Amino acid sequence: MRRSATLLLLPLLLASGAVLRAQSPHMGFSLNLLFPTGEFASKTYAPYYSPSAGYVIPAQKETYDVGIGGSFTVSFPVDRSLAIRLNLSGSAQNGTNRAPGESTINLRHSQFNLGGELQIFPQGTAFRHRGLYFVGGLSADFEQFDRSFGDPLYDYTDTTRKSRLGATGGIGHSFGYDAGARFTLEATFHKTLTGNDFDAGDPPSTDFVKVGFGWVF
Numbered sequence: 001m002r003r004s005a006t007l008l009l010l011p012l013l014l015a016s017g018a019v020l021r022a023q024s025p026h027m028g029f030s031l032n033l034l035f036p037t038g039e040f041a042s043k044t045y046a047p048y049y050s051p052s053a054g055y056v057i058p059a060q061k062e063t064y065d066v067g068i069g070g071s072f073t074v075s076f077p078v079d080r081s082l083a084i085r086l087n088l089s090g091s092a093q094n095g096t097n098r099a100p101g102e103s104t105i106n107l108r109h110s111q112f113n114l115g116g117e118l119q120i121f122p123q124g125t126a127f128r129h130r131g132l133y134f135v136g137g138l139s140a141d142f143e144q145f146d147r148s149f150g151d152p153l154y155d156y157t158d159t160t161r162k163s164r165l166g167a168t169g170g171i172g173h174s175f176g177y178d179a180g181a182r183f184t185l186e187a188t189f190h191k192t193l194t195g196n197d198f199d200a201g202d203p204p205s206t207d208f209v210k211v212g213f214g215w216v217f
Contacts, residue, residue, distance in 0.1 A: 026075040026083075026129040028184060030214025034067035034091050037189075039204040060099040064109060067093025071212060080124040085135065087115035097147070108146040111206065115139035115168060128178050129216050135188065136169040145203050162203060164195035174216055186212040 035041075045060040069091025077083040095107035117137030125131045145160040170188025192205035 024077065024127065026077070026216050028071075028073040028075065028214055028216035030071045030073070030184065030186070030212035032069045032071055032089065032091060032210050032212040034069060034093060035209045035211070036064045036067070036093070036207070037209060038207045040064060040207050043204055058099045058101065060097055060102075062095065062097045062107065064093050064095035064107065067091045067109070067208070069210075071214070073216075075119060075129055075216070077126040077129070079126060081121050081126055083119040083121070083126045083129070083133075085115075085117045085119050085137070087113070087117055087137070087139070089113045089115070103149055106148045106150070108148075109143065109206070110146075111141055111143040113139045113141050113166065115166075117168065119172075130174050130176060130178065130182060132171070132173050134169075134171055135186070137167070138193075139166045139168060139190075141166045141192065141206065143203075143206060160203065162195055164206075165193045166206070167191050167193055170210075172212075181215045181217050184212070184214050184216050186210075186214075188212075 042061065042063045045062065047056050047059050049055070050057050069089060071087060071089035073085055073087050075083045075085045090110070090112045092108065092110040095109065097105035097107055115137055116139075117135050119126065120134045121129075121131060122134070123131045126133075141162075141164045143162045143164065145162070147158040149157070168188050168190050170186060172184060172186030172188075174182040174184045176182030188210050189208075190210060191207050195202050196205040198204070
Protein backbone atom coordinates (compact mmCIF):
# COMPACT_ATOMS: atom_id res chain seq x y z
CA MET A 1 0.00 0.00 0.00
CA ARG A 2 3.02 2.29 0.47
CA ARG A 3 3.66 2.19 -3.30
CA SER A 4 -0.02 2.95 -3.97
CA ALA A 5 0.06 5.95 -1.66
CA THR A 6 3.19 7.27 -3.38
CA LEU A 7 1.55 7.01 -6.80
CA LEU A 8 -1.53 8.74 -5.45
CA LEU A 9 0.52 11.72 -4.28
CA LEU A 10 2.42 12.20 -7.53
CA PRO A 11 -0.12 14.55 -9.19
CA LEU A 12 -0.17 16.67 -6.05
CA LEU A 13 3.60 16.78 -5.65
CA LEU A 14 4.15 17.75 -9.28
CA ALA A 15 1.93 20.77 -8.84
CA SER A 16 2.87 21.62 -5.25
CA GLY A 17 4.20 25.06 -6.18
CA ALA A 18 1.00 25.93 -7.94
CA VAL A 19 -1.07 24.71 -5.02
CA LEU A 20 0.65 27.20 -2.73
CA ARG A 21 -0.56 29.99 -5.03
CA ALA A 22 -4.08 28.62 -5.33
CA GLN A 23 -6.85 30.93 -4.16
CA SER A 24 -10.50 30.42 -3.22
CA PRO A 25 -10.74 26.63 -3.02
CA HIS A 26 -14.20 25.27 -3.77
CA MET A 27 -15.77 22.70 -1.45
CA GLY A 28 -18.41 20.32 -2.71
CA PHE A 29 -20.78 17.59 -1.58
CA SER A 30 -22.55 15.00 -3.70
CA LEU A 31 -24.83 11.99 -3.56
CA ASN A 32 -23.55 9.18 -5.77
CA LEU A 33 -25.05 6.19 -7.53
CA LEU A 34 -22.63 3.38 -8.42
CA PHE A 35 -23.36 1.05 -11.34
CA PRO A 36 -21.10 -2.04 -11.25
CA THR A 37 -19.44 -3.08 -14.50
CA GLY A 38 -17.44 -6.09 -15.68
CA GLU A 39 -16.82 -8.88 -13.20
CA PHE A 40 -17.91 -6.64 -10.34
CA ALA A 41 -21.39 -6.58 -11.87
CA SER A 42 -21.51 -10.32 -12.57
CA LYS A 43 -18.93 -13.09 -12.22
CA THR A 44 -19.36 -16.86 -12.58
CA TYR A 45 -17.06 -19.20 -10.67
CA ALA A 46 -16.36 -22.68 -12.07
CA PRO A 47 -17.52 -25.81 -10.20
CA TYR A 48 -15.06 -27.27 -7.71
CA TYR A 49 -14.81 -30.19 -5.30
CA SER A 50 -15.23 -29.25 -1.64
CA PRO A 51 -13.47 -31.71 0.74
CA SER A 52 -15.48 -30.38 3.70
CA ALA A 53 -18.82 -30.82 1.91
CA GLY A 54 -17.78 -34.06 0.24
CA TYR A 55 -19.21 -33.19 -3.18
CA VAL A 56 -18.73 -30.88 -6.14
CA ILE A 57 -20.01 -27.34 -5.60
CA PRO A 58 -21.83 -26.27 -8.79
CA ALA A 59 -21.01 -23.10 -10.70
CA GLN A 60 -21.65 -19.98 -8.61
CA LYS A 61 -22.87 -16.67 -10.01
CA GLU A 62 -21.97 -13.57 -8.03
CA THR A 63 -23.70 -10.25 -8.71
CA TYR A 64 -23.77 -6.81 -7.08
CA ASP A 65 -26.62 -4.29 -7.14
CA VAL A 66 -26.49 -0.56 -7.73
CA GLY A 67 -24.70 1.10 -4.81
CA ILE A 68 -25.19 4.40 -3.06
CA GLY A 69 -22.60 6.72 -1.54
CA GLY A 70 -21.42 10.26 -0.98
CA SER A 71 -18.42 12.49 -1.67
CA PHE A 72 -16.74 15.50 -0.14
CA THR A 73 -14.39 17.39 -2.46
CA VAL A 74 -12.07 20.38 -2.26
CA SER A 75 -11.03 21.87 -5.59
CA PHE A 76 -7.93 24.11 -5.66
CA PRO A 77 -7.78 26.22 -8.86
CA VAL A 78 -4.19 26.78 -9.97
CA ASP A 79 -4.88 28.21 -13.42
CA ARG A 80 -7.84 29.44 -15.46
CA SER A 81 -8.18 25.94 -16.94
CA LEU A 82 -6.72 23.68 -14.24
CA ALA A 83 -7.60 22.69 -10.69
CA ILE A 84 -6.36 20.04 -8.28
CA ARG A 85 -9.08 18.25 -6.36
CA LEU A 86 -9.03 16.25 -3.14
CA ASN A 87 -11.83 13.69 -3.17
CA LEU A 88 -13.05 11.81 -0.08
CA SER A 89 -15.84 9.37 -0.83
CA GLY A 90 -17.56 6.29 0.51
CA SER A 91 -20.17 3.84 -0.71
CA ALA A 92 -21.87 0.52 -0.06
CA GLN A 93 -23.81 -2.01 -2.09
CA ASN A 94 -25.38 -5.42 -1.62
CA GLY A 95 -25.15 -8.52 -3.76
CA THR A 96 -25.75 -12.26 -3.89
CA ASN A 97 -23.84 -15.45 -4.62
CA ARG A 98 -26.11 -18.17 -6.01
CA ALA A 99 -25.51 -21.78 -7.04
CA PRO A 100 -28.09 -24.46 -7.97
CA GLY A 101 -29.06 -26.51 -4.93
CA GLU A 102 -27.03 -24.33 -2.54
CA SER A 103 -28.05 -21.68 -0.02
CA THR A 104 -27.83 -18.12 -1.29
CA ILE A 105 -24.91 -16.16 0.16
CA ASN A 106 -25.65 -12.52 0.92
CA LEU A 107 -22.88 -10.12 -0.05
CA ARG A 108 -22.03 -6.59 0.93
CA HIS A 109 -19.22 -4.40 -0.39
CA SER A 110 -18.27 -1.13 1.28
CA GLN A 111 -15.36 1.17 0.57
CA PHE A 112 -13.69 4.44 1.50
CA ASN A 113 -11.70 6.25 -1.19
CA LEU A 114 -9.04 8.93 -0.80
CA GLY A 115 -8.35 10.47 -4.19
CA GLY A 116 -6.14 13.08 -5.81
CA GLU A 117 -7.44 14.36 -9.15
CA LEU A 118 -6.85 16.94 -11.86
CA GLN A 119 -9.75 18.96 -13.27
CA ILE A 120 -9.48 20.55 -16.71
CA PHE A 121 -11.92 23.37 -17.52
CA PRO A 122 -11.76 23.90 -21.33
CA GLN A 123 -13.72 27.16 -21.06
CA GLY A 124 -11.22 28.64 -18.59
CA THR A 125 -13.59 28.75 -15.63
CA ALA A 126 -11.54 26.86 -13.01
CA PHE A 127 -11.40 29.83 -10.60
CA ARG A 128 -15.22 29.97 -10.56
CA HIS A 129 -15.71 26.20 -10.84
CA ARG A 130 -18.39 26.73 -13.44
CA GLY A 131 -19.22 25.01 -16.69
CA LEU A 132 -17.84 21.88 -18.32
CA TYR A 133 -14.80 20.07 -16.90
CA PHE A 134 -12.90 16.82 -17.31
CA VAL A 135 -11.55 14.97 -14.28
CA GLY A 136 -9.04 12.18 -13.77
CA GLY A 137 -6.75 10.85 -11.07
CA LEU A 138 -5.77 8.09 -8.67
CA SER A 139 -7.28 6.90 -5.41
CA ALA A 140 -6.36 4.78 -2.42
CA ASP A 141 -9.32 2.40 -2.03
CA PHE A 142 -9.98 0.82 1.36
CA GLU A 143 -12.52 -1.94 0.74
CA GLN A 144 -14.44 -4.49 2.78
CA PHE A 145 -16.18 -7.57 1.37
CA ASP A 146 -18.73 -9.29 3.65
CA ARG A 147 -20.42 -12.67 3.12
CA SER A 148 -23.30 -14.09 5.16
CA PHE A 149 -26.03 -16.71 5.00
CA GLY A 150 -28.26 -14.57 7.23
CA ASP A 151 -29.55 -11.03 7.34
CA PRO A 152 -27.08 -8.85 5.42
CA LEU A 153 -27.49 -6.06 7.98
CA TYR A 154 -26.55 -8.08 11.06
CA ASP A 155 -25.28 -11.59 10.40
CA TYR A 156 -22.07 -11.31 8.40
CA THR A 157 -19.77 -14.16 9.32
CA ASP A 158 -16.88 -13.73 6.88
CA THR A 159 -15.08 -10.47 6.12
CA THR A 160 -12.24 -9.66 3.73
CA ARG A 161 -10.51 -6.27 3.84
CA LYS A 162 -8.45 -5.03 0.94
CA SER A 163 -6.42 -1.87 0.24
CA ARG A 164 -5.93 -1.21 -3.46
CA LEU A 165 -4.99 1.49 -5.95
CA GLY A 166 -7.69 2.77 -8.29
CA ALA A 167 -7.97 5.16 -11.21
CA THR A 168 -10.85 7.47 -12.11
CA GLY A 169 -11.72 9.43 -15.23
CA GLY A 170 -14.80 11.25 -16.41
CA ILE A 171 -16.67 14.43 -17.13
CA GLY A 172 -18.72 16.91 -15.12
CA HIS A 173 -20.59 20.20 -15.31
CA SER A 174 -21.31 22.91 -12.75
CA PHE A 175 -24.52 24.85 -13.33
CA GLY A 176 -25.01 28.32 -11.88
CA TYR A 177 -23.66 31.84 -11.67
CA ASP A 178 -20.22 33.10 -10.65
CA ALA A 179 -21.32 33.64 -7.04
CA GLY A 180 -23.14 31.35 -4.65
CA ALA A 181 -23.69 27.61 -4.74
CA ARG A 182 -23.63 25.77 -8.04
CA PHE A 183 -25.34 22.49 -8.86
CA THR A 184 -22.97 19.83 -10.19
CA LEU A 185 -23.53 16.72 -12.27
CA GLU A 186 -20.61 14.33 -12.74
CA ALA A 187 -20.13 10.91 -14.37
CA THR A 188 -16.89 8.97 -13.89
CA PHE A 189 -15.53 5.47 -14.41
CA HIS A 190 -13.50 3.78 -11.66
CA LYS A 191 -11.02 0.97 -12.35
CA THR A 192 -9.07 -1.10 -9.81
CA LEU A 193 -5.38 -1.18 -10.75
CA THR A 194 -3.78 -3.40 -8.10
CA GLY A 195 -4.70 -6.31 -5.82
CA ASN A 196 -7.05 -7.95 -8.33
CA ASP A 197 -5.19 -11.19 -9.13
CA PHE A 198 -7.82 -13.94 -9.00
CA ASP A 199 -5.19 -16.71 -8.93
CA ALA A 200 -3.72 -15.11 -5.80
CA GLY A 201 -7.11 -15.13 -4.09
CA ASP A 202 -7.88 -11.44 -4.59
CA PRO A 203 -11.47 -10.26 -5.09
CA PRO A 204 -12.46 -9.04 -8.56
CA SER A 205 -11.69 -5.49 -9.63
CA THR A 206 -14.13 -2.98 -8.20
CA ASP A 207 -15.05 -1.39 -11.53
CA PHE A 208 -18.08 0.86 -11.75
CA VAL A 209 -19.63 3.94 -13.30
CA LYS A 210 -20.40 6.62 -10.73
CA VAL A 211 -23.01 9.31 -11.31
CA GLY A 212 -22.95 12.14 -8.77
CA PHE A 213 -25.43 14.92 -8.03
CA GLY A 214 -24.40 17.68 -5.67
CA TRP A 215 -23.39 21.24 -4.89
CA VAL A 216 -20.13 23.14 -4.98
CA PHE A 217 -19.46 26.38 -3.11
